[in-house]
Amino acid sequence: MKKTIGYWLSATWLAIVAFLAIFGQWLPLWDWEEPDYDNIGQTPFTSWKHPLGTDGNGIDIFSGLVQGARITMLIALVSVILGGAIGSALGITAAYFRGKFDAFMNIAFSVVLSIPNLVLSLSLVSILAYSDEDNPTTDTRRIMVLILSLTIVIIPILGRIARATALQWANREFVTASKSMGTRNLRIVRDHLLPNVAPAIIAIAFLAVGVVIIAEGSLAVLGVGVPNGKSWGSQLAGAIIDIEFYPQSVYVPALFIAATVIAVNYFGDYFRRSLDRRESKI
Amino acid sequence: MSLVKVSDLSVSFTTERGELRAVRNVSLSLNAGESLGIVGESGSGKTVMSRAIMGLLPRTATRTGSVEYDGQELVGKPTKELRELWGTGMSMIFQDPMTALNPVRRIGTQVEESLRVRLGMDKKAARSRAQELLELVRIPDAKQTLRKYPYQLSGGMRQRIMIAIAISCNPKMLFADEPTTALDVTVQAQVLNIIDELRQDLNMTMILVTHDLGVVAGHTDRIGVMYAGQLVELAPTTELFANMKMPYTEALLKSIPRLETPTGSRLPVIEGRMPDPTKDEPGCPFASRCPYATDKCRAEAPPFVEGTPGHFYRCWFPLGGAQ
Numbered sequence: 001m002k003k004t005i006g007y008w009l010s011a012t013w014l015a016i017v018a019f020l021a022i023f024g025q026w027l028p029l030w031d032w033e034e035p036d037y038d039n040i041g042q043t044p045f046t047s048w049k050h051p052l053g054t055d056g057n058g059i060d061i062f063s064g065l066v067q068g069a070r071i072t073m074l075i076a077l078v079s080v081i082l083g084g085a086i087g088s089a090l091g092i093t094a095a096y097f098r099g100k101f102d103a104f105m106n107i108a109f110s111v112v113l114s115i116p117n118l119v120l121s122l123s124l125v126s127i128l129a130y131s132d133e134d135n136p137t138t139d140t141r142r143i144m145v146l147i148l149s150l151t152i153v154i155i156p157i158l159g160r161i162a163r164a165t166a167l168q169w170a171n172r173e174f175v176t177a178s179k180s181m182g183t184r185n186l187r188i189v190r191d192h193l194l195p196n197v198a199p200a201i202i203a204i205a206f207l208a209v210g211v212v213i214i215a216e217g218s219l220a221v222l223g224v225g226v227p228n229g230k231s232w233g234s235q236l237a238g239a240i241i242d243i244e245f246y247p248q249s250v251y252v253p254a255l256f257i258a259a260t261v262i263a264v265n266y267f268g269d270y271f272r273r274s275l276d277r278r279e280s281k282i
Numbered sequence: 283m284s285l286v287k288v289s290d291l292s293v294s295f296t297t298e299r300g301e302l303r304a305v306r307n308v309s310l311s312l313n314a315g316e317s318l319g320i321v322g323e324s325g326s327g328k329t330v331m332s333r334a335i336m337g338l339l340p341r342t343a344t345r346t347g348s349v350e351y352d353g354q355e356l357v358g359k360p361t362k363e364l365r366e367l368w369g370t371g372m373s374m375i376f377q378d379p380m381t382a383l384n385p386v387r388r389i390g391t392q393v394e395e396s397l398r399v400r401l402g403m404d405k406k407a408a409r410s411r412a413q414e415l416l417e418l419v420r421i422p423d424a425k426q427t428l429r430k431y432p433y434q435l436s437g438g439m440r441q442r443i444m445i446a447i448a449i450s451c452n453p454k455m456l457f458a459d460e461p462t463t464a465l466d467v468t469v470q471a472q473v474l475n476i477i478d479e480l481r482q483d484l485n486m487t488m489i490l491v492t493h494d495l496g497v498v499a500g501h502t503d504r505i506g507v508m509y510a511g512q513l514v515e516l517a518p519t520t521e522l523f524a525n526m527k528m529p530y531t532e533a534l535l536k537s538i539p540r541l542e543t544p545t546g547s548r549l550p551v552i553e554g555r556m557p558d559p560t561k562d563e564p565g566c567p568f569a570s571r572c573p574y575a576t577d578k579c580r581a582e583a584p585p586f587v588e589g590t591p592g593h594f595y596r597c598w599f600p601l602g603g604a605q
Contacts, residue, residue, distance in 0.1 A: 098341065173381040180338050181396040181447065182369035195386045
């Protein structure tokens with residue numbers, strides 16, 4: 001399929017974000033926790049020292065974003081991979097075995113999907129990582145709970161896709177053929193269904209990464225994200241009070257989040273389109 | 283000695299329109315090494331019957347009666363135990379080689395699957411056995427073919443792969459479910475010859491399901507004709523063609539287009555339709571389409587009688603008179 005400009009832009013952007021997330025900690029950047037009191041609220045693109053400016057506390061915005069990329073990407077990837085794995089396993093086996101298990105999974109997915117993402121993760125985080133002045137939770141625990149709750153959000157999204165796609169494949173002749181040779185059910189699920197269902201899951205998984213990034217940001221704004229500006233969402237959330245005086249401390253992280261979500265969405269769509277073309281050829 | 287003994291086998295599906303009786307009280311037995319052809323038009327229950335003998339039915343199906351294989355009763359056996367028999371005891375060649383191979387896995391992996399899973403071969407042994415199997419079904423360049431994907435092969439080649447998979451665990455009993463229907467006429471003969479040779483070399487018992495009387499003629503010892511879920515005629519192949527008793531068998535044979543019919547004339551067909559499988563109507567199921575039908579046919583179902591030894595039919599007024 002022809003690679004469009006959008007494809008290359010998205011690819012480049014995601015490559016940059018991935019590079020920053022992985023190697024950012026070794027780049028010669030301003031310490032992201034160290035305020036520069038001489039340059040408070042500097043506008044972006046006005047100096048090499050702080051390329052994307054500083055916020056109201058003199059914190060370098062770019063360094064913060066590099067640090068945030070690591071946490072945000074960690075949360076997004078781990079929860080999508082985990083949720084995708086669990087969701088696909090449940091969805092594909094449900095589609096293959098049908099019957100009561102399938103009916104149960106179908107209802108379970110619908111029930112979880114009917115709860116809005118934010119409400120679900122908000123309540124999970126509030127219960128599992130409750131924190132007040134007397135009992136502060138560690139950042140690690142917060143991140144773990146965030147990942148867990150976002151995983152639970154992802155499971156039914158990808159599980160449903162996996163189930164629907166697997167239903168198309170489960171009654172194909174080659175499944176019966178393999179069965180007629182005495183292959184065990186779980187092996188059929190793994191060797192025959194999974195490889196055929198995987199492309200569709202991967203396409204939607206890209207979109208799910210976007211969903212998770214947005215959810216993480218929203219949770220941060222609501223006050224239950226990763227504290228202390230360690231992720232993109234919390235960086236943005238912490239700067240909201242400064243929006244009148246130092247708008248760059250809000251719009252720069254917001255643009256980063258938006259660009260990344262658009263890029264993964266584009267990728268997901270591209271993947272799905274090329275898949276549709278493949279399907280139409282078969 | 284009979285390898286498979288089917289008695290009173292019925293299969294029904296629960297559908298929204300009620301109980302659909304796809305196979306009705308079929309009884310037959312097969313000797314080891316024998317080849318039985320099952321013919322009938324679409325929807326006559328031939329595929330369901332062959333799958334029912336194996337136990338390879340969807341969950342919505344109920345199977346009653348008895349299937350004895352090698353002295354074991356298969357009806358009512360849990361899938362777990364049947365699985366031990368599938369592949370090694372009985373296996374099946376499927377109708378459409380385009381859909382019976384997994385499009386995203388290499389030929390090699392698919393041929394090796396049952397070798398490794400069922401026979402416990404290691405990777406290397408399975409690979410060389412797979413190559414042998416492909417050579418057995420006369421695939422040129424077997425080694426290269428193992429590395430290919432199904433889409434890279436023609437229909438005839440894929441059907442040979444299916445045959446290679448089906449015989450990979452040396453089954454005693456082979457079901458060929460319309461193995462040549464999806465293939466070109468020129469390839470049909472090759473594939474049938476391969477099946478025939480393998481059957482004789484490996485001494486397999488076979489049930490060949492098809493709607494083409496021409497296909498079964500040269501490749502079977504006996505032929506069973508199915509109509510509306512019932513076995514309506516069963517006879518040794520030569521006896522059936524020489525001395526057919528059922529008007530339905532005759533109609534089937536007449537509906538094969540012939541070279542000598544003038545161009546532009548209408549193809550011969552059997553007028554009318556098969557009775558609704560969800561209903562139970564009295565009389566012979568073929569009565570409404572039968573040129574010889576009388577009031578008796580419409581009122582009372584004929585029994586399955588043995589006219590001459592080994593030749594069974596289900597008709598009140600058999601062709602050539604009752605013997």
